[in-house]
Amino acid sequence: MIITDSATLATFCAGLRGAPYIAVDTEFLRERTYYAQLCLVQVAYGPHAAAIDPLAPGLDLAPLRDLLLDASIVKVFHAATQDLEIFFQKTGAVPAPVFDTQIAAAACDKGDQPGYATLVHTLLGVDLDKASQATDWSVRPLTERQITYALADVTHLCRLYELLVAELDDRGRAGWVAQDMNALLDPSRYQVDPREAYRRLRVRGAKRQTLAVLRELAAWREETAMHRDLPRPWVVHDDALVEIAQHLPADLDELARVRTLKPQVARGADGKALLSVMRKALELPESEWPVVPDRRAPLEGHEPLVALLQALLRVRCEAHGVAPRMVASREDLDQLATAEVPDVECLNGWRRELFGADALELRAGRLALTGRDGTVVVVRVGEG
DSSP states (O other): OEEOSHHHHHHHHHTTTTOSEEEEEEEEEOSSOSSOEEEEEEEEETTEEEEEOTTSTTOOOHHHHHHHTOTTSEEEESSOHHHHHHHHHHHSSOOSSEEEHHHHHHHTTSOSSOOHHHHIIIIIOOOOOOTTTTOOTTSSSOOHHHHHHHHHHHHHHHHHHHHHHHHHHHHTOHHHHHHHHHHTTOGGGGOOOGGGGGGGSOOTTOOHHHHHHHHHHHHHHHHHHHHHTOOHHHHOOHHHHHHHHHHOOSSHHHHTTSTTSOHHHHTSHHHHHHHHHHHHHHTSOGGGSOOOOOOOOOOOSOHHHHHHHHHHHHHHHHHHTOOHHHHOOHHHHHHHHHOSSOOOGGGSHHHIIIIIHHHHHHHTTSEEEEEETTEEEEEETTTO
16 A cells, blocks of 8 residues: 555554554665655554655645654664654654664574564565665655565564564563663754764864864855755765865865865855855864864773673673674773773663673673683682
8 A cells, every 4th residue: 555645644544543553664765865855654553554655746744743753652663763863854853662673683682783684584484575675766656566565664564573572571671672762762863963063074183273173164064965955975075174174275276176176166155155164263262172082092902801801792692692782892892891980881781780790890800701511601700
């Protein structure tokens, strides 16, 4: 079923009122825009399943918005972040509550970040048709094969959700994933602060004033890309921003010599805007310059301890049937091995109980790993 008119959408959404959950997925494009272009929304629960066409002329999406924001209905996604970002952009709110089957699967030892097709094959024994994965979802009309492919993303998702909820309950892990699910609801995950955009740019040996100029240039680009709804590099490339901040061109002629900056752009309105932003940034008082991040000393001599922590992580995760990456990342292990007071998620909540507390004990020399009967076992120092 594909919905292209307001009356049918209103009837469909009304039929889902009171449902305990709905499975949701989206198809979108973002190669040529700043914001993702929403091309299709798939929703399913029980016998109800539809692909909703937001590109249909005159389609009123208000019933869908109300359904997504209904706090009595769990919204089920797989790898939810991009979908939630799109809905946040469209509605100004994050649908809640949510359940992410990728997170749940990792907590049930189905892999670190299991893909949807892999999970459907593993748990349901179904092989999905992948032929439409790379399709241009903005082209109309959609084919029957595309619609079938899109609906499979939510009809199977319903079954995955019910299986994973049952397994989480059986393992006593519903609380484990609740914290991760709730973290997805934080609006700050989906908001962009233009004045923080410069932190994504790589610049070596930058001084504070250089960072001040780069911050203002990157903020201008971010706001311009938003306003024009264009990808950032289509406005100005990263390398061009960094070169301008480092070399401070005096006029349009010098600006035109910046690599990766097209001459017509440098000599046009955007070039003038870039020079204006640069000059205003140079007038900022030193008190408003960004602080240069502390350089971390090269990590040396910590690899053996990290190797032990990795072994401990694997032992604990295998014993409890949970994906190691869900518990701690390599960066977490680096911090555990080197930081005096590590600030890592694995020292909080259930992760601390499963691994973090023992990781600190291992670091302190009160815990050891040894071989026994062909396996690695954890022992308290002094206990044998």
